[in-house]
Amino acid sequence: MSDYPSVILEQAVNQMASLPGVGRRTALRLVLHLLRQSDREVEAFANAFTRLKHEIRYCRECHNISDTELCPICASTRRDHSTICVVENVQDVMSIENTGQYNGVYHVLGGVISPMEGIGPKDIEIDSLMERISKGGVDEVILALPTTMEGDTTNFYIYRRLQNRMNDKSPMPNDKCDLKISQIARGVAVGNQLEYTDEITLGRSIVNRIEFKG
């Protein structure tokens, strides 16, 4: 499929196909769809992305995407600012918000530690998390990172840094020692048959069983 009738068309297809999960055939279909739209619509399509790149900001507190310096969640007085849920990215915030089960605030790392991809602790928002906690007022940190090797590594790294803080001979022991560190429950997904659950998940769900409240 290298014989495009036009270089301009081919470049548009190349750009579309650079998106993850978009093959060249789909890219061509999408580009030809755009070509059928009005000038104004294509302009709006293209502008949305340049505008995104140039104008998007990140909340100075939680590093979530935001139009304002402080995101609506961090700015809200109705949220529990003593609980910080640490997540990998923006989608995770939206997913947790959609559950309606969480009323604390977030901290978006913007990635997880991955030696394979050359992402170290300094490349993600861990230092800013520590800084935030050291300001005081935080009772609990919930680690809600992906249940992958990289997620586990990052969980453990953050846990150790928080432990080291708490063991410090500090002039403010009260602030530092009362921090609860938890992680999201892992186990059999709701509605799943046990026989279709992978062994590691099933094993963990037995080891980490919780008291039955009838």
Added chain:
Amino acid sequence: MSDYPSVILEQAVNQMASLPGVGRRTALRLVLHLLRQSDREVEAFANAFTRLKHEIRYCRECHNISDTELCPICASTRRDHSTICVVENVQDVMSIENTGQYNGVYHVLGGVISPMEGIGPKDIEIDSLMERISKGGVDEVILALPTTMEGDTTNFYIYRRLQNRMNDKSPMPNDKCDLKISQIARGVAVGNQLEYTDEITLGRSIVNRIEFKG
């Protein structure tokens, strides 16, 4: 999923989700991927589509997408200009070119007649096809439209217009009467089991059977 943390993000997601087959969840994933790219890359991405819309041209002969006034196929002296293959769109030209089985030229209608969608014969490139044929030098028109009701309608409409032309008491009977009109073969796809072929296709493949050349 209406609680995007940013209006700019939401607009970019809306634009991405306006593409056919792209849901809002996928759109968000694609937009956040773009956000991780460099300014230059996002600029190139956006520019490819505005450039496409502003600079793309159509071959004045076959109406295929082209960077030049006459597309490479129409401009080629190595193609058989006496055979015109009528197709719905640009992808069809590319698909037939990829078979390596066709050496004639094309005519891209830019759609098929569809009363349901309000597309009539005047909305697609049928008049220009008639004009092209009336110039002479065309021996065969191959109808390669989709095997749908709309494709069949368009096939029949073009066939009738060509028939009317040929029946005209014309001062140049030779030019007008020798036109062969054919359509692509429909039948069981190569490599397919008969039991998995739909009844209409299988029925047609029996009615339109061809002589076996052992």
